[in-house]
Amino acid sequence: MIVIDTHVLVWLVQGDRRLGAVAQDVIATARRTNGASIPTIMSWEMAMLADRERLALRMETGLWFTHVVATGGFRWIALTPEIGIDAGTLPGAIHGDPADRLMIATARHLACPILTADEKILAYATAGHVAAIDARV
Numbered sequence: 001m002i003v004i005d006t007h008v009l010v011w012l013v014q015g016d017r018r019l020g021a022v023a024q025d026v027i028a029t030a031r032r033t034n035g036a037s038i039p040t041i042m043s044w045e046m047a048m049l050a051d052r053e054r055l056a057l058r059m060e061t062g063l064w065f066t067h068v069v070a071t072g073g074f075r076w077i078a079l080t081p082e083i084g085i086d087a088g089t090l091p092g093a094i095h096g097d098p099a100d101r102l103m104i105a106t107a108r109h110l111a112c113p114i115l116t117a118d119e120k121i122l123a124y125a126t127a128g129h130v131a132a133i134d135a136r137v
Contacts (some may be wrong), residue, residue, distance in 0.1 A: 001035035031073025
């Protein structure tokens with residue numbers, strides 16, 4: 001099981017070359033067991049980015065997610081009080097981006113790695129606060 005960061009899912013769907021071969025294999029393996037986890041905060045983050053024209057999707061955000069999830073192997077992870085509380089009280093030094101904090105807390109709650117290329121999240125993982133896989137490899 002893995003938690004997929006927003007940009008990683010976009011890279012996967014758009015066939016972006018920044019998504020490394022190892023990361024693609026990790027996603028494929030997770031999808032075979034319905035373990036490719038998408039935190040619900042991602043829908044908010046993507047809708048905000050698309051609305052502000054910082055992310056170009058080929059269709060409306062809701063339809064985009066419906067299409068992606070319908071391809072199989074992905075599962076939504078709901079925000080729970082435990083995830084929310086952990087996101088608000090994460091140990092160590094991590095920035096205040098609410099989407100990132102909730103994705104980190106989701107990975108911690110599920111006891112699985114987050115697949116990301118975000119340098120701050122990768123550094124946070126190096127400090128031992130969450131497991132992470134660099135999506136560029």
